[in-house]
Amino acid sequence: MTVDYTERGMLKYSEKLLERFRNPKNIGEMENPTVVAEEGDPQCGDMFRMFLKIENDRIVDARFLSFGCAANIATGDVTVDLIKGKTVDEAEKLQIKEIAEALGGLPAIKMHCAVLSYKTLKKALAEYRKTRSGAGPQG
Amino acid sequence: MTVDYTERGMLKYSEKLLERFRNPKNIGEMENPTVVAEEGDPQCGDMFRMFLKIENDRIVDARFLSFGCAANIATGDVTVDLIKGKTVDEAEKLQIKEIAEALGGLPAIKMHCAVLSYKTLKKALAEYRKTRSGAGPQG
Amino acid sequence: MSYNSLGARVRVYLDNGTTTPVAREVLDAMLPYFTEKFGHPVFPYSLGLEAAEAVERSQRAVAGTINAKPEEIIFTSGATQSNDMAIRGVAYANRHRGRHIITTKVENPSVLRVCERLEREGFKVDYLPVDSEGFVDTAELERKLTEETILVSVANVNDEIGTIEPVEEIGEILRGRREKIYFHVNAAAGYGKVRIDVKKMGADLLSLSAHKVHGPKGVGALFVAEETPIEPVSYGYISLFKLRPGTENVPGIVGFGRAAELMAENFDRDVSCMRRLRDKLMAGLEEIPYTVINGPRGDKRSPANVSCSFKGVEGESMMLHLDLHGISVATGSACSTTKLEPSHVLTAIGVKAAVAHGTIRFTLGRYNTEEEIDYTLSVVPRVVEQLRRISPVKPEQL
Amino acid sequence: MSYNSLGARVRVYLDNGTTTPVAREVLDAMLPYFTEKFGHPVFPYSLGLEAAEAVERSQRAVAGTINAKPEEIIFTSGATQSNDMAIRGVAYANRHRGRHIITTKVENPSVLRVCERLEREGFKVDYLPVDSEGFVDTAELERKLTEETILVSVANVNDEIGTIEPVEEIGEILRGRREKIYFHVNAAAGYGKVRIDVKKMGADLLSLSAHKVHGPKGVGALFVAEETPIEPVSYGYISLFKLRPGTENVPGIVGFGRAAELMAENFDRDVSCMRRLRDKLMAGLEEIPYTVINGPRGDKRSPANVSCSFKGVEGESMMLHLDLHGISVATGSACSTTKLEPSHVLTAIGVKAAVAHGTIRFTLGRYNTEEEIDYTLSVVPRVVEQLRRISPVKPEQL
């Protein structure tokens, strides 16, 4: 289609990314999540919904839904993998570049996907802190 | 070579012209011509020398030498053919376009070759008239 | 035939609007010109003349398919170059008469980028709106024409949504004006899909591309009607008609000529076959819930084009999933662009951004078969469902 | 192999400076990209990625032959387009710094026509003189450099008379200047004949053409060093590096890549073979009375070039007579041009017009053999004698 690809090869994904895209491990709804957060906008062509199950400040399970391109799906999937089993404090330290690196790099124009999954995670963690602080200390 | 051909096919010669170029019938020196005339300039890349043998105001033989391209050789050859056996008066009526037509046409940028052979002929005929008038009426 | 990533030996190519495989006959025609008849067509020795004759044969072949004279055909490196040469060439040559150009909002970027360039150089360009099916508003065209207007550029077929534009009507309007207004038709997407007659269209310039009709990449043509004032936009050695310098791509041009001949010979059969497959594909896709067809139906649509928006699904993911099943298609998803904006064509016909992102373009060629459409229709619904299952966006909300 | 007009089955191609036959290996490399691997290289589905990878492989191959980075290689439709893009592109991008350009009197028309265009647009261009062997006057270059100078363009090898120009010395001079002066080298005639190293040359831009090195027509490359400010000179869809829009000629680019590899692999053998044949041909031709070799001898001359003026003979007739004997050569005769002026290169080195008209250029390629040279040397003296016999111009008078 006549979209303006600025350069040939601009959309060359790493094998790691494509593998994640083809077989995401963490995709799908979650029953009874501790928190759910959403970022993005279908108008802009990409959107995440992230589900976290947190027990004793530890992320025991995480899943996500994605409306977006291959990079979107792959960054979501790898983000979830990177924080699963971690404490909330540890998860908060996750950096955007770790997401990209875990995928073997991202094409420049796809960096925004890593940013979006990062922001969704941050939002979910903030949401968790808020509900915790509202509910008082637990565990 | 990097001459500026303005258009592809600009130098497409007719079969008739090429045949004349390959096998000119009237080329070569002539012994004891009645008149000899020369036109053109090697500086400009083309030159003719024309020999006429004239008896009783009739061109009984004609030959030419050529320094020039294929069109030059062919126009010289056909010009000589067109006037051989004609009277001087008849030969004077020859037109440039008859030369081009007798060759099945000339590429536009080669018309100057027909002009040059025409001018050489004219010069030879004028030369003949001049010597005749100097020598008084003959035959 | 190649193996797809699932290991299946299937390859259904439904992106003929982007580029096409070269026809066997075309390649066969080209082959001698690489290794034996390799002369340079400007040289008047036998090898050169042979090459020149081949180029002229192609000129005649291409001219024949659009009712032009052979001398009115200039070979280029593709429709992109043809469009640039036509639009800037005529604009520069006629700027003394006026600096107003009219085109449409739905042109190919190869036209739009040139128009934007001309705007930066002081020309005024109007971009005509289109209706919800992509048809250019000819009444608006008439209103926009001024004494300053020197050029109108419209594609005869829209490459994204297949709309067949009323170019003959536009030609008629322009012919009715006192001052000559040059008419450029970008026929890259329409060639081989609709009949083209430059006389009937009243076109002064028309762009073509070989690789859209089973010819080779890197060759196009520009028709320039005799007497059209036009300036070159590139410079150099050997200027053919003083417009397009450089050694001609002889094998490519020979291939284009043969592709044009094949296109003409097979036109009726190809078009009716593509139309049948198009309608079958369209009907099958429409059975998928929350699916919208973009562009018109029936005779006013390119027989080769099916543009479809699957709500709640993102196009690039869809395209790559179909690729895993061996099906090649294009997407209008913004996710594949640097601008991250949805297709300007879909926007122009009023498709909401969230829906535009889920657009897939299927385009047919001479070599597609009914089985391929059956296979495609067996795969697409599954992929759509799979992607909707993982999507946070509900199609019914769009 | 083809029959010549005398019916003989001989074909000695000695016009490799104009264009070359495509190498068998090159054609073989190209073939799959017409019919199987025919994807569009900007599309990220498998067929497209395969095409993109092929293009990138060619970038690496070409880059490797000139000591550049792959990203510094832009594919074009030929050296003519490369030259236009380089010279106008850099001129436009740097016009704020100055409008002075330096080139030479012996450049290819694809450079000269662009420079003349820039003069019409208000740039000042100096054309450096050359000596009697065609060497550029570097002292004059130094004198002509001003604060306003933004670009110098010189071919590394002269295509007519084979002079190997002192481009490294020129690069050195330019590097010594306080203000950056961009250096463009047109290497269309030098590629495969002399070693090219853009770093050693100090070249910021370098033009190449595939069809001069047994690659296909219609493909070239422009090397643009990173950070070089350059503006596009054409506009449209898909701008690679924002410089050269349009669908890439994938099979052609693959062919160029393969041709570059072959050129590099065979460089030493090819060059020494061509040099041997060149010297043999030159020695044989010099035995013909009243014959002048144009350009230098030995290491400073392209191994592929023999330029010879036969006094008293006109070049076009000579070329066509040799063609009748199955030998293809080029001529510098004005008779083949619209301007009817002798070659600007021969004029620049001081060859008198009457002699220049009798100039034949023999250019060698990888596939020429010793037998072909023997055959040529058996034919040329006869043709020269035949034409002198019918010529009114006596060689001894020139």
Ligand SMILES: Cc1ncc(COP(=O)(O)O)c(C=O)c1O
């Ligand atoms: C309508 C239209 N115009 C122009 C082009 C560009 O043609 P080319 O690839 O020959 O430069 C295309 C192809 O993408 C097209 O579909």
Ligand SMILES: Cc1ncc(COP(=O)(O)O)c(C=O)c1O
């Ligand atoms: C020195 C030189 N520059 C440029 C060109 C033009 O190259 P192309 O035919 O690839 O446009 C040629 C070929 O004729 C050449 O010899």
